[in-house]
Amino acid sequence: MTVPVLELDNVTKIYPVPQGMFKPRAMLTAVGGVSLTVARGEVHALVGESGSGKSTLAKMLLGLTKPTAGEIRIDGVPIAQTDRREVARRIQPVFQDPYSSLNPRKSVADLIALPLVAHGIGTSASRQKKVAEMLDAVGLPRRMIDAYPGQMSGGQRQRVAIARALVMQPDVLICDEPTSALDVSVQAQILNLLMDLKREFKLTYFFISHNLAVVEHLADRVAVMYLGRIVEERGREALFTQASHPYSRALLDCVLTPDPSLGMPDTVIAGSFPNPIAPPPGCAFHPRCPRATDRCHAEAPGSLPVADGVAACHYAS
Amino acid sequence: MSTTSASASAPAAGFDPVPVRRSPLARFTKRATRHPGFMAGAVLLAVILVLSIGAPLFTAHDPYAQDISRRLIPPVWHDKGSWEHWLGTDKLGRDYFARLLYGGRISLMIGAATVLLSGIIGTALGVAAGFFGGRVDMVIGYIINVRLALPVVLVALAVAALVGTSLNTVIVVLGLLLWDRFAVVARSTTQQIAHADFVGAARAIGCSTRLIVFSEVLPNILNPLIVVATLEMAHAILLEAALSFLGLGVQPPLPSWGLMISEGKQYMFFSPWVITIPGVALVALVLGINLLGDGLRDVTAPDNRS
Numbered sequence: 001m002t003v004p005v006l007e008l009d010n011v012t013k014i015y016p017v018p019q020g021m022f023k024p025r026a027m028l029t030a031v032g033g034v035s036l037t038v039a040r041g042e043v044h045a046l047v048g049e050s051g052s053g054k055s056t057l058a059k060m061l062l063g064l065t066k067p068t069a070g071e072i073r074i075d076g077v078p079i080a081q082t083d084r085r086e087v088a089r090r091i092q093p094v095f096q097d098p099y100s101s102l103n104p105r106k107s108v109a110d111l112i113a114l115p116l117v118a119h120g121i122g123t124s125a126s127r128q129k130k131v132a133e134m135l136d137a138v139g140l141p142r143r144m145i146d147a148y149p150g151q152m153s154g155g156q157r158q159r160v161a162i163a164r165a166l167v168m169q170p171d172v173l174i175c176d177e178p179t180s181a182l183d184v185s186v187q188a189q190i191l192n193l194l195m196d197l198k199r200e201f202k203l204t205y206f207f208i209s210h211n212l213a214v215v216e217h218l219a220d221r222v223a224v225m226y227l228g229r230i231v232e233e234r235g236r237e238a239l240f241t242q243a244s245h246p247y248s249r250a251l252l253d254c255v256l257t258p259d260p261s262l263g264m265p266d267t268v269i270a271g272s273f274p275n276p277i278a279p280p281p282g283c284a285f286h287p288r289c290p291r292a293t294d295r296c297h298a299e300a301p302g303s304l305p306v307a308d309g310v311a312a313c314h315y316a317s
Numbered sequence: 318m319s320t321t322s323a324s325a326s327a328p329a330a331g332f333d334p335v336p337v338r339r340s341p342l343a344r345f346t347k348r349a350t351r352h353p354g355f356m357a358g359a360v361l362l363a364v365i366l367v368l369s370i371g372a373p374l375f376t377a378h379d380p381y382a383q384d385i386s387r388r389l390i391p392p393v394w395h396d397k398g399s400w401e402h403w404l405g406t407d408k409l410g411r412d413y414f415a416r417l418l419y420g421g422r423i424s425l426m427i428g429a430a431t432v433l434l435s436g437i438i439g440t441a442l443g444v445a446a447g448f449f450g451g452r453v454d455m456v457i458g459y460i461i462n463v464r465l466a467l468p469v470v471l472v473a474l475a476v477a478a479l480v481g482t483s484l485n486t487v488i489v490v491l492g493l494l495l496w497d498r499f500a501v502v503a504r505s506t507t508q509q510i511a512h513a514d515f516v517g518a519a520r521a522i523g524c525s526t527r528l529i530v531f532s533e534v535l536p537n538i539l540n541p542l543i544v545v546a547t548l549e550m551a552h553a554i555l556l557e558a559a560l561s562f563l564g565l566g567v568q569p570p571l572p573s574w575g576l577m578i579s580e581g582k583q584y585m586f587f588s589p590w591v592i593t594i595p596g597v598a599l600v601a602l603v604l605g606i607n608l609l610g611d612g613l614r615d616v617t618a619p620d621n622r623s
Binding site: 062063064084085087088089091092093095097100101102103104105106114115117118119146161164168 | 533
């Protein structure tokens with residue numbers, strides 16, 4: 001078996017939260033013991049509601065924050081032992097909001113060439129040529145090379161952000177909700193572009209989203225995150241047809257259907273997102289779970305094998 | 318020329334040649350010429366610059382040559398005025414126009430040199446405090462507070478009394494005292510920028526801290542700093558005038574506009590032009606600098622680009 005391009009082994013991130021001057025600091029577990037493997041060439045999606053730790057995980061993958069415990073490996077080599085610049089050559093980000101992820105002071109040419117400048121690659125003429133190629137690849141006209149982000153639409157900006165991420169020819173793209181700040185009509189264009197580029201540049205995507213329709217459209221494998229933990233990790237087919245964890249099933253039930261006569265979907269999840277500083281004992285999902293039993297109150301479930309993946313629920317099978 | 322028109326008309330992106338980029342300077346001039354305030358300030362400042370730097374071309378008189386028999390001649394628009402000294406003479410019979418032109422050199426030099434010195438000190442401290450935060454911010458915040466607690470004129474007077482007065486002393490003392498606004502403005506704007514997504518993006522891309530500071534942070538805090546620079550330049554020129562007026566700035570016989578006002582104060586009731594002429598020049602210079610700074614901020618603002 002080949003070495004997976006990206007491997008997360010029990011990755012944990014704990015933030016200390018000041019509680020006031022005389023109280024001890026509380027510990028917020030943003031990401032708790034996440035283990036995942038991403039094979040080369042696949043689209044691995046990560047879904048979960050706001051506050052479930054998706055973006056913290058993305059930051060750790062990009063080397064912006066260090067995990068408190070656990071290890072992230074690229075091609076089997078731990079990130080902690082790799083130079084930050086070397087990591088940047090392999091993994092590049094596409095951020096959620098193209099309005100704030102592009103420096104408003106720089107022209108498109110300077111924005112796309114920034115990774116080349118940062119790594120000292122090429123002369124200014126060869127960079128210029130490379131920038132023009134990238135503009136073609138992401139479907140922007142070359143006359144936009146002098147434009148500033150302020151003159152572009154959201155979709156065009158996101159194309160610039162994608163071009164910037166691809167100019168170094170990385171292996172993995174971390175897409176942190178790349179379409180959620182865009183108009184619905186533009187979202188599809190950007191998603192199709194991402195899929196085209198994946199074929200052209202042989203990329204692997206780690207795709208963070210809370211839009212299950214998008215995930216169903218393009219993911220190969222899906223991990224569902226709840227309160228900093230992966231509750232289910234399945235192939236796309238298996239998850240969308242026979243989700244095992246009650247939370248995944250509830251998420252799937254929440255998706256709005258195009259048929260208005262069906263009305264608003266009936267949400268099975270009761271209550272609200274628990275306080276991550278004081279997570280519920282046992283299975284973290286039990287206060288909201290329709291099938292919770294006494295066992296769920298007392299005992300945290302481990303990862304149980306299910307068809308084409310794992311699920312963290314006592315009653316998964 | 319032919320390349321740009323070809324890229325504009327070519328229908329398919331794949332057939333575009335690599336376009337020729339318009340130089341940043343060309344883009345800047347295009348925007349600048351459309352801004353009336355910027356142009357007014359630029360013209361005013363340019364006139365003062367040309368007149369001061371090219372002083373020998375505009376007057377045949379020596380600003381230091383005294384002629385006691387021809388003292389306090391009024392300007393040409395007075396009944397007793399003459400075209401030989403068209404702005405009159407001072408109490409020692411020196412040509413006032415010549416002294417005004419040569420004095421402009423001193424004011425401009427003090428303004429530029431002081432702002433350069435204080436701008437570098439203040440921006441470096443402010444960006445470091447805003448970008449690194451934590452202990453660095455605490456230490457620099459303390460230094461800024463110490464500086465703010467020092468009254469500028471009093472310290473300048475004390476230094477002048479201790480080490481004596483000269484043009485260099487004035488520049489160094491003002492430069493070491495006027496950096497506080499640069500530091501405060503640079504610190505608060507850097508704090509905002511340092512948390513922007515594009516700084517995180519630059520880090521993830523693999524930029525070094527130096528590259529992030531110089532290419533992501535500094536260009537984005539430049540606008541407020543330009544405004545501070547123009548304010549401080551005007552401030553420094555006025556402070557020099559004040560110090561010279563108190564006799565502790567530029568020393569006679571060197572011409573300086575502040576010194577000219579100071580020397581003329583005993584004659585102001587009977588020969589008011591000895592004060593109004595350098596006073597008007599000072600106002601024109603400060604106005605020109607402020608107009609230019611305001612315009613520069615508008616012209617370089619990213620949202621105004623089109």
